[in-house]
Amino acid sequence: MTPTTTPTTSASPDGARPIGTLLVANRGEIARRIIRTCKALGVATVAVHAPGEENAAHVREADAAVRLSVPEGRGPVDAYLDPEALVAAARTAGADAVHPGYGFLSENAAFARAVTGAGLTWVGPAAEAVEQMGSKTLAKKVARDAGVPVADALDPEDVRAEDLPVLVKAVSGGGGRGMRVVRDLDALAAQAQAARTEAASAFGDPTVFCEPYVERGRHVEVQVLADLHGTVWALGERDCSVQRRHQKVLEEAPAPGLPEQTRQRLHRAARDLAAAIGYTGAGTAEFLVPVTEEGLGEPVFLEMNTRLQVEHPVTECVTGLDLVEWQLRIAEGEPLPGAEPPAPRGHAVEARLYAEDPRNGWRPRAGLLHAFDVPAATVSFTPLTTPGVRLDHGVAAGDVVGTDFDPMLAKVIAYGTDRRDALRRLAAALADARLHGVGTNRDLLVRALRHPDFAGAHDRPERLHTAFLTGDRLAALAQPLAEPATEELAALAASLASMEAASGKGALPAGIPAGWRNLPSAPHRRRHTTDAGREITSAFRSVRGAHLPERDGVRVLSAASDQVVLEVDGLRRAFTVLSGESSSRAGEVYVESALGSVTLTPVDPLPEPEATVDPGALPAPMPGTVTAVDVSVGEKVREGQTLLRMEAMKMEHRVTAPAAGAVRELPVAAGERVPAGAPLAVLDYTGPGTGDPDDTPDSDDHGSQGARSTPHNEGLDP
Template sequence: MTHTPPAAPAGPVTTLLVANRGEIARRIIRTCRTLGVATVAVHAPGEEDAAHVREADTALRLAVPEGRGPVDAYLDPHALVAAARASGADAVHPGYGFLSENAAFARAVTGAGLTWVGPSAEAVEQMGSKTLAKKVARDAGVPVADALDPADVRAEHLPVLVKAVSGGGGRGMRVIRDLAGLAAGAEAARTEAASAFGDPSVFCEPYVERGRHVEVQVLADRHGTVWALGERDCSAQRRHQKVLEEAPAPGLPERIRQRLHRAARDLASAIGYTGAGTAEFLVPVTGDGLGEPVFLEMNTRLQVEHPVTECVTGLDLVEWQLRIAEGEPLPAGGPPAPRGHAVEARLYAEDPREDWRPRTGLLHTFDVPAATASFTPLTGPGVRLDHGVRTGDTVGTDFDPMLAKVIAYGRDRRDALRRLSAALAGARLHGVGTNRDLLVRALRHPDFARAHHRPEGLHTGFLTGDRLTELARPLADGATERLAALAASLASFEASRGGGALPAGIPAGWRNLPSAPHLRRHTTPDGREITTAFRSVRGAHLPEQEGVRVLSATPDRAVLEVDGLRRAFDVYRTAPDRRGPQGADGPEVFVESALGPVALRVIDPLPEPEATVDPGALPAPMPGTVTAVDVAAGEEVREGQTLLRMEAMKMEHRITAPAAGTVRELPVAAGERVPAGAPLAVLDYTDPDSGPAPAADSGSDGHHAEAAPHDEGLEQ
């Protein structure tokens, strides 16, 4: 049955409240400024200086419920409607995440006489439940995979994916490969789904080990016209969350493309959909190509990856969301044909080498010099940057770890991939660890580059196994790190020549043993020490590295000749902000070159003594919230047993016992927010010598924290 779209609102939008924050709020505000629509931002306490707050015409602070975190400020529909009324807004845009797919919020907005920039509450409700969405899709003739109750799963159904009925983004999912683990996996998914979405309901569906995640962008007006604005491929994922997205989908046979577009239009028409939305499908990868697609879910909002569609169509999707909400029809003649190719990379504050663990801290520098536009569709080949952070921001664990989206648009796929990988490689990202190096290596990987000709090479397992180990390697190798350390040492020496009070007549850098070299010690983020040595004779620097000659050195740049090749290294230093590894408390140093970025920390030659740490104490690997304590004081535990669980940056992390022993103390409780390094548990080990080795960085102990056990691959 086809539903009639809702009637058009009474008039145009004049003032829009953006019920979101960060990058997507800035994106919406940018389009509103172009259209002449006034904007209202909302924010949690402590975000008064956030970029989206400063860029809006008006801003209101939201309250945080007692005992809850900043994210909860954005989850109260009534508070957001009250903010819209208080500010004089006549419309609300939910962005993505938070309440963007909450039918109750949509009803609260329209019930208050405001314009909801999105589909009807009924459409949101039908697609918000994955099980109901499957039924609606099946009735509309869209191919759908079966949904099973966990109690009905049998051996012949394995493997299956346990999924939350509500929500998404990889939360509430567990891959089950044997019946013995089904009950525990389903219960873990229920617990996570209840925490994330307020609904513990889960179901199971067949799990496809290798598939292509392809989605269709839909745009529908209030007059019954539905456009399928091409498709996007989002197969490169980690933990069921997208990392790289592109449009059009490479190597997709035309018959499959047309079938996907038709299915998306039929589904949107069946529920009377209006505005921008996305129908997501899984296309199985077979031995000889791609199989028949099946429907996964529909996102009744703007997608994170919408910029790639904007690049290839030339449309501003946020603008069309507003125009459709005002009742404007889509132009006659159908959607524009895609032109060229666009690829988006999600830049996350996380370390792929340590199970995607979130990284926090002060963002000393955030700069993507190759970017030619921000928050707006590109008018030609180039690089677009949509970001929610700026230089000087502190990255915490309250919100999603995505720092920015970097999008490249080119005349073809090869052009776009080359532009994007170069833009990421040339970005200056200092102070917080990111997945940048993995993104660059993935974009340059032969299997990814050849996906247009060999579509089976790109699938949802692309970032797993041995390939993940390969892709997660730093761009800079050991030889580059040693050169970077030398450049940092030379720059530091040159900086000291121009500063500091010295006795009259004694030049900076003077020493009473001219034959002795200048020694500098640095550590890498993983705790490896690099020592450099050079002599300064009559103004010339002579490094003790074979094949290396110093051509010039200044406080912020060193130019070296390496085996006859000229290499330039730009050096950035920061003031010390926390104690570093191995007793270092010197400043961080970031060295940029064409060989790859290198982060170092200066080792203080006279470090302060460190406080004694109980060898049985397990510190928090990051700031976060304790969601569950799974053991009790006095309990005997085995190696690898889960002691407690934490949530940080929308991910669940398990704190496990590094060795067998007895729980002596549990100084935290469920619901408690803890800083990095706070003691979570204290163990007495059965074998005193079997405890964890000292961590390379006291603020990031990686020996006892594991991410939630999500098998890589895609929900299906």
């Protein structure tokens, strides 16, 4: 891990000066992370926020805040995308420096120039370096000239059959947007055009290219830290191979099972690339290492992110460095402390906790967050110095998770003496977390961390790769952690708690116990459905104030409106019950125990009659903005054909035809913001789909009740 370095003195370079007040040009979790380090260093902070975010955590924690305006007809996200407005905010607040965080304008060379042009310190690399690495095709050329191994970049027009499969990528893309895997040459033109449209919408640049698609690869990246005096550190590597739809899910450092020769080659390539462009500050060089049954192949360069990464905490854990602190110190002109970076110690793993519904096409979920607690976490936003769990989060209990920003709720990071220790700590911390009000990917994360192929990656590195979360394995790992027997006990606890709550509200005359009825021989029956749609009936009798479940081996020890204690086959089990009556999914009940977390919905024994719905209507799966309408009234469509696209929580959703038919109505237009359930299109069906097999929807497509989601998070890196 020898750095690239040139002789320097400790004097600050011309133009570098101490930072007194920093404007954080971001929001949520990363803004809070930066503010925390600034407070420790004694640097004053200024937050920015869109309308409606006046009480956001990052706004409350900063020393001052500036409200940004939203252009007419646009959404809150656009408030963070105006360089001139952000520079004006810095001037208004008297800030002398700007930190862009990640996402938004963090890799925008024009923003970097606007900041320095206003006489402010830009906490990041020079605009020229951002520009060179911002274009994936230009970055490949620069890397090749620096002697770094690079995958070929092909123009879509030049792809031949022998080049397949290929990955279509947006030149200015990230986070999975503008990416398509193509295995059939006949499908390339249409897929390239779809990628261009998506890239233009997401990044303002429709340019795409193709590169060879590696079915199984290890996504390994090297953390670079470079000062203004010519020293470049390769600060260890991270493995980010566990991904879903090109979006990272689990990240760790160091990369498990990586041959030492490959590790040194990656570190050297990252240093050489950074030195070639005069890079300064924190950045990440990303590589793909092909995986075969025999082991790992030769790495190739993918891209360089000229900013802090979402997964930077795992590097902080194993090195003991605060990377945000060093971003600030380098911007002030301070040299790195020595020629050698700290040697990594121990192991760290990070999980990205998303608000999404794994049982409904992984669709993002919005709503009121009733509970958000990770009891195992001992620190937030700061490097761990001893084995434990860290939580970096942008939300708290009582917050509303909306649809305007990305669906990441938090990052949960575990640091251990070795990989086995870190994995066990992280899996337990996630399993014990209280997360209620919106669906999450928590169960997937826990099952993935405990999967033998992931846990054994140090000894069998070929079993960990970018296709880890695909096919049958993804479906299996997405199953609820709570077993059916646990769900049944939770439903019984919820039924008993509901009865006690009704008694406490004075529903019965004084002196009448909860559950009293004039026909004691008949049991009480309560029905609930689980998140997966399974219906559970709980039956019990109430005799002289005691509840007697009609289930062998189960005895009620105590029952209250918020906690029920059962004896199950001789073991005492306590269940905490929380009602979610004010959530977007009214009536949900959340039950926590050592056996797992269960979400239940009571079944109304006397449901209200529902309004008649046109069977051909396709409702919006969530609030969002229609980005494109791909059909016209009267047009005949195939089963699975895309009718229109909408964006919500920074993800694209394709609304497809559930069966062949004709378009009767299109009540929405591109650019229109729609609420959940609003009709997007109305079809007259003519029968089952008759399209070519290649035109049928894949496992991520849904009809009238769903949409295909292509993840992209403006605050997240790919």
